[in-house]
Amino acid sequence: MNEVRIGVVGVGAMGADHIRTLxxxxxxxxxxxxFDTVRTGVGIPPADSAEALIEDPEVDAVVIASPDFTHADLAVACVKAGKPVLCEKPLAVTAEDARRVVDAEVAAGRRFVQIGFMRRYDPGFVALRAAIADGELGEVRLVHAVHRNASSTTSTDDVSLVTGSMVHELDTVPWLLGDELTAIRVESxxxxxxxxxxxxxxxxxxxxxxxxxxxxxxGYGxxxxxxxxxxxxxxxxxxxxxxSTRVAGLHGRRVRDDFVAHFADAYRIELGSWVQSVGQGTPGGPSAWDGYAATVAARAGVASLASGRTESVDPGPRPELYR
Amino acid sequence: MNEVRIGVVGVGAMGADHIRTLxxxxxxxxxxxxFDTVRTGVGIPPADSAEALIEDPEVDAVVIASPDFTHADLAVACVKAGKPVLCEKPLAVTAEDARRVVDAEVAAGRRFVQIGFMRRYDPGFVALRAAIADGELGEVRLVHAVHRNASSTTSTDDVSLVTGSMVHELDTVPWLLGDELTAIRVESxxxxxxxxxxxxxxxxxxxxxxxxxxxxxxGYGxxxxxxxxxxxxxxxxxxxxxxSTRVAGLHGRRVRDDFVAHFADAYRIELGSWVQSVGQGTPGGPSAWDGYAATVAARAGVASLASGRTESVDPGPRPELYR
Amino acid sequence: MNEVRIGVVGVGAMGADHIRTLxxxxxxxxxxxxFDTVRTGVGIPPADSAEALIEDPEVDAVVIASPDFTHADLAVACVKAGKPVLCEKPLAVTAEDARRVVDAEVAAGRRFVQIGFMRRYDPGFVALRAAIADGELGEVRLVHAVHRNASSTTSTDDVSLVTGSMVHELDTVPWLLGDELTAIRVESxxxxxxxxxxxxxxxxxxxxxxxxxxxxxxGYGxxxxxxxxxxxxxxxxxxxxxxSTRVAGLHGRRVRDDFVAHFADAYRIELGSWVQSVGQGTPGGPSAWDGYAATVAARAGVASLASGRTESVDPGPRPELYR
Amino acid sequence: MNEVRIGVVGVGAMGADHIRTLxxxxxxxxxxxxFDTVRTGVGIPPADSAEALIEDPEVDAVVIASPDFTHADLAVACVKAGKPVLCEKPLAVTAEDARRVVDAEVAAGRRFVQIGFMRRYDPGFVALRAAIADGELGEVRLVHAVHRNASSTTSTDDVSLVTGSMVHELDTVPWLLGDELTAIRVESxxxxxxxxxxxxxxxxxxxxxxxxxxxxxxGYGxxxxxxxxxxxxxxxxxxxxxxSTRVAGLHGRRVRDDFVAHFADAYRIELGSWVQSVGQGTPGGPSAWDGYAATVAARAGVASLASGRTESVDPGPRPELYR
Known part of the structure; x- marks a missing residue:
């Protein structure tokens, strides 16, 4: 396979881990x-700016792992530069921002963006999806999902908990089912x-x-x-x-305390698959549309938490590019 | 312990199992x-009617295991006859019927009725309640409950699914938490x-x-x-x-297909505890009020399923007798 | 069922638990x-001696839960008195003592003795035996057994560990398989x-x-x-x-710390089954021969631990009475 | 990291999988x-012979995945050519053959050989070894190991079952414990x-x-x-x-049917670690001595199966090179 030269924007915990995995x-x-606005010295040449990195002809593809609110602009810049990009989830914090990425791709007439919904590469989720698709479970009626952190880090307010954490489930559920979300209610x-x-x-x-x-x-993990x-x-x-250990009256297994370790396999498979698809021209993973649809659902969730009502989820018609 | 002479009204699956366990x-x-309107020949002398059985001075205590809609009248008859009674859940199908039992006990100034919420005697549920009470889990925020049958038997319409099946959770959740239900929403x-x-x-x-x-x-169990x-x-x-067995590429455990086997321990402990409390004069298990409160919640659930709204659960003030 | 009047010899932990269960x-x-040489005051009339208890015409059946070395003599006394007896395991510490019980029964021409190998009534062991008998596992080649205590209580030397603890497996393995032991090697x-x-x-x-x-x-349980x-x-x-609980980075289940709680169901079912069979005349559980065969195997195990060799297990021909 | 050019001898199931992973x-x-004596066409240029491949100056390091009996000669050839080599387990079928590899390394005064005991890289085994080393389990007394295949493929006689399959445990047990085997007994x-x-x-x-x-x-997996x-x-x-799935009365998890899938992570980590250590000059994984010691134990096991006796395991003094 031909080598793919990758520029990484944002080298915090997630970005640094992606560099290590790559x-x-x-x-x-x-x-x-x-490129990172604050961190330096990861042993890889720094670019002058995210834009310079994206436009550099020596960069074949881009990984975006900067703060959530910067994702959409950077993704649009990649589309405009004609560069394949793996953009960490969420694609954006607002539906409008996410939509701009979709519109840019539609305008370009081609897909460049893959969203970092790494669960789609997790062996457990993949096996679960296969069991559904094989009909082993019959006709699906319900899904129950649980998503816990020991203590909050990035999700620190009502909105970011939905747009930054729950957004995983807002992609996972329709992906597992081969279906689309139509409504959401969020309560606490x-x-x-x-x-x-x-x-x-x-x-x-x-x-x-x-x-x-x-x-x-x-609390626990x-x-x-x-x-x-x-x-x-x-x-x-x-x-x-x-x-498992049997010690002091308890037979137990350790619970991991962070998602990077929990999903290490998923991230590795995601990145390997993305680089391979980039080498072949088109990213095969979750699309800008998927990222936009999840953000539309997340914003409806935020609205529901405030209104106390069930809110409809309506990203509008799916452009031809994403069918 | 002195012998307790028990009359059983209803000798279908549940009643027959209670007789076997007793x-x-x-x-x-x-x-x-x-007494049973249709079944005979269980090897125990039949009474002429449920009322005759309840009033017979040779009967010290009564088990009601007849169809749900008959429970309230029979329980009231037991209260009026001054007989301790273990009434299978639900206490009634309607809140009004359930209330009549509470009113009868309040009028009598004494508790006679125990409701067959057998989960309160299940070792797993008991251990879970203890873990909550011990503070091992911290301050409780959420409960997730699942209640499945392989195929429907008694619960065959929207209403009976709530009043007959979900009524278990409507008692279990407040009992586990030492709390009371205030609202319910039921969707499908x-x-x-x-x-x-x-x-x-x-x-x-x-x-x-x-x-x-x-x-x-x-489907599965x-x-x-x-x-x-x-x-x-x-x-x-x-x-x-x-x-567990490892056979043909699968490492698995069998799932039971009926609740009688699943809760065999709970039923045995429930009946043993009830008989003991009857010998001592006052039933110590779930009260008529608990049965009434669960039915109030169930009817609010039925209303919610129809209205599409969250419905409040309000059984009114708890009489002194049940504090 | 007619009432069975039971005398209990030995009211230590095991005997007291049997009384509670009965x-x-x-x-x-x-x-x-x-009857107990040291303990009194369990609220049941004490006999003057074990012999007096066994011979009392007001005692229909006997439970032996005194120290291991007394079992054989007491069991022989029961046989001679024509009393059904549930004798805690082991039947004896030596093969010779155990054999005397078998000989007494053969001389009496009738079985009176059941050995307290309670695992034969444990739902898990019963299900495992059924899986073998049903052919679900194919032709059996190997068994792996583990038997651990948190800390030693009764088994405190090399011999008693075999005759008192391992004796369970020496009965369990042949019972599970419907087979007989022929040799044993014990190492440490x-x-x-x-x-x-x-x-x-x-x-x-x-x-x-x-x-x-x-x-x-x-150590752990x-x-x-x-x-x-x-x-x-x-x-x-x-x-x-x-x-199970998820607390402090560990998802675990508690391990029980004593066998009485672990096998509570087995003891209850064992005692219920024994009383029922006593009412019908013949004990249906593990026989004096089973107890003798396990002790023969245990003594071969003790010899092996000392000799460093595999020792044959040969209880001799099985008398007609036990076929 | 500098690129490592690798030649692979033997492109059967294991060799092909290593090529894919690399x-x-x-x-x-x-x-x-x-190089392979029978298979061609894996899309990589074939060498004329194993020797030519090993000696080719364009090959920096060698993977040996040919039949077991060829391992020792090929490993010696690698040592003589001064090429790092990952040799699939076992190092040899006989202790004498394995010893020749050790002697060649000792003569060369340097380690070139790593043995493909991939379990040392499996996350589960690594965590188990850490729990032992941390003292979490106390002082180790016993190990129980189980190693099953659904049906025999490579191990098809009494000898190859020990030298080809059990050889894994003969390395795993001393590695887990930081200890050495001194005796073995094999029975069936x-x-x-x-x-x-x-x-x-x-x-x-x-x-x-x-x-x-x-x-x-x-049979099962x-x-x-x-x-x-x-x-x-x-x-x-x-x-x-x-x-896990709950279907048709069974709650179960699938059991894998082959070791390549089961140990996919271990193989990947093993190869990554080996390539990295090769780039740094010295293989850090299981050594030729480890491979020799396991084969010495395996041959003692073969002897034991025939003799019916416990056989001592004595690889002789460990050369300075392997301390």
Whole structure:
């Protein structure tokens, strides 16, 4: 495979981990430039600006791992520069911003953007999706999802909890089902201050309901679970820890405390797949449309949390480019 | 312990199982009379009518296991006859019927009625309640409950699914938390015909939310699960099957197909405890008020399924007798 | 069922628990006398001596729960008195003592003795045996058994670890397989002082090998496991704890710390079944021969630990009475 | 990292999988030549002979994945050519052959050989080893290992089952414990024909005993388990499958049917680590001495199976090079 020269914008925890993964596990990838407004010295030549990095002819493809609110502008710049880009989730914090990326791609008549919904590459989620698609579970009626962090880091207010954390489920559920979200309701048992946890209910076009818990101060660790319930049976993600101990009256397995370790396989497979697809011209993973649709759902969720009502999720008609 | 002579009204599956359990596992119990409108020949002398059985001076206590709609009248008759009674859940199908039992007890100035909410005696639920009470999980925020049958038997319409099946969770959740339900919403992904599964959301006075799935045609077996989520951690019921097999590429445990086997321990402990409390004069288990409160919540759930709105749950003030 | 009046010899931990179980869970049973050389005041009339209790015409059946070395004499006394007896395991510490009980029964021409191998009534072991008998696992080749205590109590030397603890597996393995032991080897990684843990290898007549670990100072809790491996698959006991917690980075289930709680169901079912069979004239559970055969195997195990060799297990021909 | 040009000898299942892993997941690796006596056409230029490949100055390092009996000669050739080599396990079928590789390295005064004991890179085994080293389990007394294949492929006689399959445990056990094997006994419940399964007992220098089951016709799938038992607790490998299903009365997880999939992570990490260490000059993984010691133990095991006795394991003094 031809080498792909990659520029990385944002070298915080996520960006640094992507650089490490690209370097150690993705043969065709070479990270040749980075840009970060505050961090330097990761051993890779820094660019003068994100824009300079994106436009540099020595950069074949871009990874965006800067703060959420910068994603859309950077993604649009990549589209305009004709550069394939892996943009960390969420595509944007607002639906309008996300839409601009879709519009840019439609205008360009070509897809450049892949969204970092890494769960689509997680072996457990992939197996769950296959079990659904194979009909092993019958006709799906319900999904139950749980998404917990030991303590909040990035999601620190009611809005970012939806747009930054729950946005994973807002992509995962329709992707698992091959379906689309049509409505969302977000509630919380906590009515004062930071409304964490949140309990969302989702509806899909084909009539599936999903219950989604997001809790970013769950105390005990990082935990992602999902059960899909059909008319013949159910499928559930199981924890992947491969060691149990029996000590002091307890038979247990450790719960990981961060998502990077939990989804290490997913990130590695995601990056490998993305680099391969970039080498072949078109990213095959979650599209700008997927990122936009998840953000539309997230904003409807934010609205629901405030209004106390079920809100419809309507990203509008899907452009030809994404069919 | 002095022998307790028990009359059983209704000898269908549940009643017959109670007779078997009382006979084989509850030393102080002797089933001396039964009444059933259709079944005979269980080897125990039949009474002429339920009323005759209840009023017979040779009967010390009564078990009601007849159809749901008959429970309230029979329970009232027991109260009026001054007989301790274990009434299978639900106490009634309507809130008005259930209220009549409460009113009868209040008028009598004494408790006679215990409701057959057997989960309160299940070792798993008891351990979960203890973990909550001990503060091991921190402050509770959420409960997730699942309640599935392989195929529907008794719950065959939208109403009976709530009043007959979900009524278990409507008692379990407040009992686990030492709290009271204040609102309920019931929805279903199925919008035509029999609305099964149902997904309920519950709210409690102290600000806990619960998601409850009831699915009486889940296909694969009988399954009851519950997770309680607090600020320090979560506690979950685990299946009790004590054999796993590795055969033909699958490492698995059998799922029971009926609730009688699943809750055999709970029924045995419930009956043993009830007989003991009867010998001591006052039933110590779930009261007529608990049965009434669960039915009030169930009817609010039925109303919610029809209205599409969250409905408040208001059983009114708790009489002195039940404090 | 007619009432069975039971005398209990030995009211230590095991005897007291049997009295509790008989009183609370076995309707036909009434404990009418007890005898213990040191303990009194369990609220049941004490007999003057074990012999007086056994011979009292007001005692229909006897439970022996006194120290191991007294079992054989007391069992012989029961046989001579024509009284059904449930004798706690082991039947005896030496093969000669155990044989005297068999000889007494053969002389009487009738079975009176049941051995307290309660695992035969444990739902997990029963399900495992059924899976073998049903052919679900194919032809059995191997058994792996683990038997651990948090810390040693009764088994405190090399001999009692075999005759008192491992004797369970020496009965369980042939019972599971419907087979007989023919040889045993016992070794220990600990070569000085108390040789705990012990690792035994068993051979059966039909060519199955079993590895058995007994460790009475395992530190973390009480643990009994068993896997049976056949040509089609394997079956394993699974822990029965019905609550898991996720707290402080660990997802775990509690391990019980004593065998009485672990096997509470088994003891209850054992006692219920024994009382029922006593009422019908003949004990249906593990026989004096089973107790003798297990003790013969245990003594061969003790010899092996000392000799360093595999020792044959030969209880001699099975009398007609036990076929 | 500088590119490492790799020649692969043997492109059967294992060799082909290594090529795939090196190509897709190890950035610094480039497979530039292959040799196989029968297979061609894997899209990589074929060498004229294994020797030519090894001696080619365009080959920086060699992977040996040809039949077991060829390993030693090829490894010696690599040592003589001064080429780092990853040699699939076992290093040899006989102790003499394995010793020749050690002698060649000692003569060269430098280590070139790494043995493909991939379990040392498996996350589960690594975590288990860490739990032991951390003292979490107390002082280790026992190890129980299980190693099953659905049906035999490469191990098709009594000898190859030990030298080809059990050789994994003969390396794993001392590696986990930081200890050395001193004796082995191998027995089988099958006394006629192919003696499968085999039950081995191992002893280590520091006084740990291990029970090891190897069964290459276990029917249901590929299964590797290991429990380490200490004076404070035990640690166990757990299956890594991340999906469970509840269908048709069974709650289960799939068991993989081949070791390549089961140990995919281990192989990837092994190859990545090896390529990195090759770039730095010295292989850091299991050495020729480890491969030789495991083969010495395996041959003692073969002898034991024939003799019926415990056989000592004595590889002789460890050369300075391997301390």
């Amino acid at each position: 370097t150690t596990s993705v043969p065709a990838a070479r990270v040749t430039q980075v 048992p906590v009515t004062q201050g930071f409304r964490d946890p949140q309990l969302a209910t989702l509806w899909t076009r084909r009539g599936v309901m999903a219950s989604v818990e997001v809790f970013v101060n769950a 990082y935990d992602v679970r999902c059960e899909v319930v059909g008319t013949r049976g159910s499928g559930s993600l199981e924890p992947a820890s491969t060691l | 006979t084989t596992s509850v030393p102080a119990a002797r089933v001396t009379q039964v 992904p199925v919008t035509q015909g029999f609305r099964d599964p149902q997904l309920a959301t519950l709210w409690t006075r102290r600000g806990v939310m619960a998601s409850v799935e009831v699915f009486v045609n889940a 009988y399954d009851v699960r519950c997770e309680v989520v607090g600020t320090r951690g979560s506690g979950s019921l685990e299946p009790a099957s004590t054999l | 009183t609370t869970s076995v309707p036909a049973a009434r404990v009418t006398q007890v 990684p600990v070569t000085q002082g108390f040789r705990d843990p012990q690792l035994a290898t068993l051979w059966t007549r039909r060519g199955v090998m079993a590895s058995v670990e007994v460790f009475v100072n395992a 009480y643990d009994v496991r068993c896997e049976v491996v056949g040509t089609r698959g394997s079956g394993s006991l699974e822990p029965a704890s019905t609550l | 190509t897709t997941s190890v950035p610094a690796a480039r497979v530039t030549q292959v 419940p099958v006394t006629q024909g192919f003696r499968d399964p085999q039950l081995a007992t191992l002893w280590t220098r520091r006084g740990v005993m291990a029970s090891v089951e190897v069964f290459v016709n276990a 590929y299964d590797v388990r290991c429990e380490v038992v200490g004076t404070r607790g035990s640690g166990s490998l757990e299956p890594a499958s991340t999906l």
